[in-house]
Amino acid sequence: MTQPAKAPDGPDHAALIEAIAVRRDRAAFADLFAYFAPRVKAWMLRAGSGPTAAEELAQETMLAVWQKARLFDPARAGASTWIFTIARNLRIDSLRRERHPSDLMPDPLEEPAAPMQADHVLAMSQQEIRIRSALAVLPPEQADVIRKAFFEDKVHAEIEKELGIPLGTVKSRLRLAIGRLRSVLGDLG
Amino acid sequence: MIRHHPSETTLAAYAAGSLPSALSTVAALHLARCPVCRRSLATLEATGGAVLDELTPVPLSGDALSRLLDRVDEPAPAPPPILNPDLPAPLNRMVLGRWWPIGLGARYRPMRAGDGAWGGLVLAQPNRSLPRHGHAGLELTCILSGRFADGSGEYGPGDLSEPVVDHDRPPLVIGTEPCLCVIASEGMKLRGLLGLAQRTIGY
Ligand SMILES: [Zn+2]
Numbered sequence: 001m002t003q004p005a006k007a008p009d010g011p012d013h014a015a016l017i018e019a020i021a022v023r024r025d026r027a028a029f030a031d032l033f034a035y036f037a038p039r040v041k042a043w044m045l046r047a048g049s050g051p052t053a054a055e056e057l058a059q060e061t062m063l064a065v066w067q068k069a070r071l072f073d074p075a076r077a078g079a080s081t082w083i084f085t086i087a088r089n090l091r092i093d094s095l096r097r098e099r100h101p102s103d104l105m106p107d108p109l110e111e112p113a114a115p116m117q118a119d120h121v122l123a124m125s126q127q128e129i130r131i132r133s134a135l136a137v138l139p140p141e142q143a144d145v146i147r148k149a150f151f152e153d154k155v156h157a158e159i160e161k162e163l164g165i166p167l168g169t170v171k172s173r174l175r176l177a178i179g180r181l182r183s184v185l186g187d188l189g
Numbered sequence: 190m191i192r193h194h195p196s197e198t199t200l201a202a203y204a205a206g207s208l209p210s211a212l213s214t215v216a217a218l219h220l221a222r223c224p225v226c227r228r229s230l231a232t233l234e235a236t237g238g239a240v241l242d243e244l245t246p247v248p249l250s251g252d253a254l255s256r257l258l259d260r261v262d263e264p265a266p267a268p269p270p271i272l273n274p275d276l277p278a279p280l281n282r283m284v285l286g287r288w289w290p291i292g293l294g295a296r297y298r299p300m301r302a303g304d305g306a307w308g309g310l311v312l313a314q315p316n317r318s319l320p321r322h323g324h325a326g327l328e329l330t331c332i333l334s335g336r337f338a339d340g341s342g343e344y345g346p347g348d349l350s351e352p353v354v355d356h357d358r359p360p361l362v363i364g365t366e367p368c369l370c371v372i373a374s375e376g377m378k379l380r381g382l383l384g385l386a387q388r389t390i391g392y
Contacts, residue, residue, distance in 0.1 A: 026258060033254050038246030045247060047207070055249055059257055067265035077231075081238030088206035088237065096210060096303035131232070132239045149201040150240045167198075174197035182232045 013079030014072070021069035029066060036080075037062050040087045046151040047091060057094060061087040078128035127185050134184040142177040145170055191223045193341075193348040199327065200226060204233035209306030211373035215329040215349070217279050218371055222347035277333070280371065285309070289386035293317050299387045307387050308373030313337075315367060318359040320383055326375040328352060330360075335368030337361060 013035070019028035040061045044054035064086050072082055135143055145163070163170065195203070195216055202208040203216050220226050269282045284301040286309070291297045294317060299309040310333075313319050319330075319337060330350040337344050337360040344350055350360070362368040 024261075026261075029258070029261070030254060033257070036241075037253065038248050039241050039244045041249055042244040042247040043241055046244070047205075054247075055253070058249060059253055062257055063260060063263075064265070066261045067263075078235065078238055080242050081235045084237040084241045085234055087241075088204075092206050092210060092213075092304075127235050128238050128242070131235045132242065135236065135239055135243075146201065146236060147240060149198075149207070150205045150237055171196055171198050174201055178197055178201075178229055178232060181236060182228065185232065185235075 014074045017065070017069050017072045017079055017082070018074075020066055021072060029062075032065065033062050036065070036083050040083065043084075043087060043150075044091060049091070053094065057087065057090055060090050064090065078126075080128050130184050131181055134181050138177055138180060142173050142180070145173040146177045146181075149174070190345075191219075191225070191347045193344055193350060194223065194226055195219060195329065195349050195351050196353075197229075199329070199351060200229055201233055204230055204237060209302065209304045209373075209375050211300065211302035211304075211306040211308035212327060212329050212375060214279055214283065214300070214302065215308065215331045215371050215373045218277060218331040218333070219347060219349040221277065223349075280310075284390065286386065286390040288312070289382065289389075291320055291382040291386065295320060297383055297386045299390045301390045302373070306373055306375040308371065309387065311368075311370050311372055313362045313368050313370075315362050315365055318361050319368070319370070319372075320359070328372070328374040330370050330372045333369045333371065335362060335366040335370075336364045337368050337370070338363050 013032065016025075016028040016032045019025035020032070037058045041054045041058035044057045045051070049057060061083065065083060068086065072079075077085070135146075138146070148163070199208065199212075199216065203213055203220075208216065220230060271281050272283070273281045273285060275281075280300070286299040286301075288296045288298045294314040296312045297309055297320070298312075299307070302308055311319060313335075328351070330344075332344055332346050332348055334346055336346075339350070339352075339360040340358055341350070341352070343363065344360070
């Protein structure tokens with residue numbers, strides 16, 4: 001397995017996804033797998049899945065990447081963002097299946113995204129690059145709150161407890177962080 | 190016009206996938222109508238992508254790729270069927286119970302969200318209160334039609350209510366139209382008529 005030469009920036013990954021969409025390109029898929037599958041597995045572990053579930057969910061995520069490649073729209077999401085949302089949705093789905101194995105449940109997160117106006121949006125792979133640099137220079141207490149939101153299966157009160165700061169402070173740090181990230185995207189609308 | 194939005198913590202939990210799906214469903218109904226929150230969500234999801242890039246990779250088993258390549262031509266799973274064509278997505282695909290009377294002319298239609306939080310549709314008559322469910326944890330309400338008012342202001346279609354404190358007054362339906370809204374809560378199991386209705390479909 002080889003690492004794509006220009007990871008982790010979006011354009012190459014977006015091109016790999018397009019190669020899968022257009023040509024069912026297995027070599028492109030292998031490159032994408034080498035980069036993303038171990039990261040998706042790492043995220044599943046950080047989000048609270050056990051090792052077996054994390055491995056399975058990483059594989060299911062990559063299978064969905066292959067199956068949904070035609071739906072990938074680089075104007076709407078960078079490759080990492082798109083794959084993150086697929087991984088996230090599969091994780092939600094697996095948690096629900098544990099409880100109601102026979103039910104087919106819709107994915108609340110799959111539907112609502114009325115398209116953003118493409119002319120107002122930077123190429124999303126550019127956005128990912130900017131977000132990464134912005135995260136790096138965010139005040140540590142803001143970056144901490146925003147990362148925590150992605151890493152642990154926690155909402156609200158639990159984040160409050162864990163960081164030992166009042167919920168109001170969690171919210172205001174998140175608000176500042178989101179505002180900062182939005183502004184680096186030149187996306188103040 | 191949308192005037193009431195979810196908090197940043199709720200949007201972040203939605204983006205991260207850590208919001209129970211009953212609550213996600215209510216948030217999704219708001220997001221479908223709120224470009225401001227969709228922008229924030231896009232930023233948060235891009236942050237999720239950046240977080241994924243930052244993580245230290247954890248290798249999969251050695252044959253994971255070849256086993257996956259054997260499966261790539263499997264057909265993609267079909268989306269769940271549309272069960273309630275009269276309701277907006279994602280409610281249209283949710284398993285819903287029937288309408289149950291819950292007093293004062295109000296009715297409740299439970300949904301099965303599947304991960305412990307509960308929720309459903311509430312229909313309440315003008316000048317009547319919406320049922321209160323005793324707050325423990327996060328509770329979200331999104332209006333589909335009609336209006337209500339509580340200590341924090343007036344709410345109309347698309348507005349999302351996320352009470353920060355227990356208001357001493359429950360929301361009151363204002364105007365001449367009945368108010369149809371979707372509620373969800375990660376609070377404790379329901380009591381009373383709402384609880385009976387919810388148990389017919391599960392949590
Ligand atoms: Zn909003």
